[in-house]
Amino acid sequence: MLKRSSRTLQAGCFTCHGGQAAWTARNAQAVAARHAKATGHPTWCDIVLVVRYGQHVPSAEQLDLEAAIAAVPA
Ligand SMILES: [Zn+2]
16 A cells, blocks of 8 residues: 655744744754753744555546646636
């Protein structure tokens, strides 16, 4: 069975960046933790994990709809 997953990280410091993400690399959580420890600033990290099993096969109705949309001249 096909499995596909992705993990997206966004992190920042409430004091330095407000609610804006400042760190988005794979190590964003560690950077936020290090920054909090080094500065005493409150930091945050949002992590989104997406996992998919199998392969999506579009239904006949969806394919008909997509064909109808594609047939409309721009
Ligand atoms: Zn800070």
